[in-house]
Amino acid sequence: MEKKDGAFRTSIGGQALIEGILMRGPKKQAIVVRSPEGLVTKVEELTLIRDKYPILGWPIIRGAVTFIDSMVRGVKALMYSADYFPEEEVGEPSKLDRWIEAHIPEEKMQKVLVWFSVLLSIGLTLVLFMLLPTFLAGLVDPYIHSAALHNLIEGVVKVAVFLGYLILCSKQKDVKRVFAYHGAEHKTIFCYEAGLELTVENARKQPRHHPRCGTSFLFVVIIVSILFSSIVFSFVEWKILWVRVAVHILLLVPVVGITYEFNRYVGGHNNAVTRFLSKPGLWMQNFTTFEPDDSMLEVAIEALKLVLPDEKGADKW
Numbered sequence: 001m002e003k004k005d006g007a008f009r010t011s012i013g014g015q016a017l018i019e020g021i022l023m024r025g026p027k028k029q030a031i032v033v034r035s036p037e038g039l040v041t042k043v044e045e046l047t048l049i050r051d052k053y054p055i056l057g058w059p060i061i062r063g064a065v066t067f068i069d070s071m072v073r074g075v076k077a078l079m080y081s082a083d084y085f086p087e088e089e090v091g092e093p094s095k096l097d098r099w100i101e102a103h104i105p106e107e108k109m110q111k112v113l114v115w116f117s118v119l120l121s122i123g124l125t126l127v128l129f130m131l132l133p134t135f136l137a138g139l140v141d142p143y144i145h146s147a148a149l150h151n152l153i154e155g156v157v158k159v160a161v162f163l164g165y166l167i168l169c170s171k172q173k174d175v176k177r178v179f180a181y182h183g184a185e186h187k188t189i190f191c192y193e194a195g196l197e198l199t200v201e202n203a204r205k206q207p208r209h210h211p212r213c214g215t216s217f218l219f220v221v222i223i224v225s226i227l228f229s230s231i232v233f234s235f236v237e238w239k240i241l242w243v244r245v246a247v248h249i250l251l252l253v254p255v256v257g258i259t260y261e262f263n264r265y266v267g268g269h270n271n272a273v274t275r276f277l278s279k280p281g282l283w284m285q286n287f288t289t290f291e292p293d294d295s296m297l298e299v300a301i302e303a304l305k306l307v308l309p310d311e312k313g314a315d316k317w
Helices: 061-082 095-103 106-138 147-170 173-193 200-204 214-232 241-250 252-268 272-284 294-307
Strands: 013-017 020-024 028-035 038-045
Touching (some): 013 061, 013 173, 013 294, 020 173, 028 294, 061 106, 061 252, 106 147, 106 241, 147 214, 173 200, 173 294, 200 294, 214 241, 214 252, 241 252, 252 272
Antiparallel strands (some): 013 020, 020 028, 028 038
């Protein structure tokens, strides 16, 4: 299998769903789900808030905006895919369920659920990867007198919690299938970037670890937050718990913004430096991507085809 002329890096990215994949191109996004009745597709034109407010597209700022936007769209897509695999209902609906159904329009309820899910996800992320490591590292503060040592301990705890979380998720049977679709998404994008025909055979031979993956992004967020806090804690009273928590929260936007720019650079370049910088994140993907079967690759290929730009090269990174 040889590379065709014109291989490049694409800006198209995706997300694994429940028995499906979300692909996001420069102008459109597509959801493809393998439902019990067959493939279901949904294509939408992309409207970005930064198109209306150009300042939100500036470097650093655009990282935080893109992160929130991706979370909202991702939750909506997950809910859409989950609708094709409803859980078996046991017994009659409760009074609360009946009241909600009678008084709250379905569309409005869906918006509420989406934002509740997004806020819950952000809250759990803050608790697991910020508050918990900060609290645990604070337990040894009475025995240390160095901000640098505290940050080192807190950094090790953050990485350990993140790695433990990924390993725990990867052991769940249902999550494994989602992570296999994640692998299918990466393989299909690599196939497209190599200039190869989008077929199951060509996609199957591609790597399942991609430098622009969300797993790599989250890992780099942790590393950047450790570096930032190491600098800032040199100027604040780091032994006070609420001060440490407040500093971490205030640093969220610049940390996410810088991480986004880092991922853009690594994802758009292929040289010795970027390959070295991307290695830790790629290794982490061993826990969030699995080898897909052919049916998963078919879903990924269909989703990618639906978001390809009309003008060749319009999606170039």
